[in-house]
């Protein structure tokens with residue numbers, strides 16, 4: 001992957017999958033603009049980038065903040081080649097138990113943010129005649145846990161946004177979605193902690209993947225950086241699962 005002289009925006013880049021993507025982009029020579037609410041971890045990654053990364057505190061669900069952050073990033077690095085819409089939150093509730101505020105919160109952070117960042121970043125890609133948008137969705141766009149009504153809805157809607165951007169800005173701009181299985185991040189560890197038996201939930205997650213483990217964030221970060229690279233130039237409009245074979249096996253299969 002050659003990302004020299006390219007600039008990536010990574011939302012939610014302070015931790016987890018976002019931070020891993022930042023590390024891969026930096027390793028491959030790109031400049032990275034990190035948009036996140038978590039200032040402590042964001043600033044640490046900015047220092048690690050030694051002038052090639054810029055942390056901008058930003059709530060990506062707020063249009064004014066996104067607009068200003070994109071402008072600040074362009075002022076620093078001169079261009080935007082890639083946008084990784086990764087910021088997201090998990091909340092646990094069934095539809096009948098979800099408040100309007102909770103529904104809006106999940107939709108705004110998981111879905112509206114991707115629309116807002118695309119809205120303000122794509123014009124800079126158009127100036128270059130080239131660009132890539134990666135939307136971090138989830139296998140939960142295809143399968144569903146219990147008690148995740150708003151989350152599953154937001155992740156599924158991201159696939160529609162992906163197709164829409166891919167169609168409207170082709171052939172110059174590509175847009176793809178990434179659908180990870182369980183990844184060992186602060187979000188997932190927090191999710192486990194919501195159960196009375198976190199160790200059991202962890203084991204269930206391990207067992208449901210054919211790989212018999214959950215993913216490390218860097219594995220998804222590598223895939224995101226690959227999708228942005230010219231090596232993936234024929235990939236657009238689609239959702240790509242990186243999920244350790246989750247959901248492939250049906251009960252009744254013979255296993256050794």
Ligand SMILES: NC(=O)c1ccc[n+]([C@@H]2O[C@H](COP(=O)([O-])OP(=O)(O)OC[C@H]3O[C@@H](n4cnc5c(N)ncnc54)[C@H](O)[C@@H]3O)[C@@H](O)[C@H]2O)c1
Nearest residue numbers: 012015016017036037038059060088138182183185186187
């Ligand atoms: N971890 C998994 O198993 C998994 C699986 C599938 C999909 N995903 C998706 O991957 C993405 C990253 O997840 P993660 O597990 O790394 O989560 P994480 O909680 O570890 O990191 C998410 C980052 O997003 C930031 N963020 C949250 N709200 C924000 C806002 N309004 N503005 C700016 N930044 C904000 C957080 O501060 C944090 O740094 C999410 O969209 C998540 O839904 C995660």
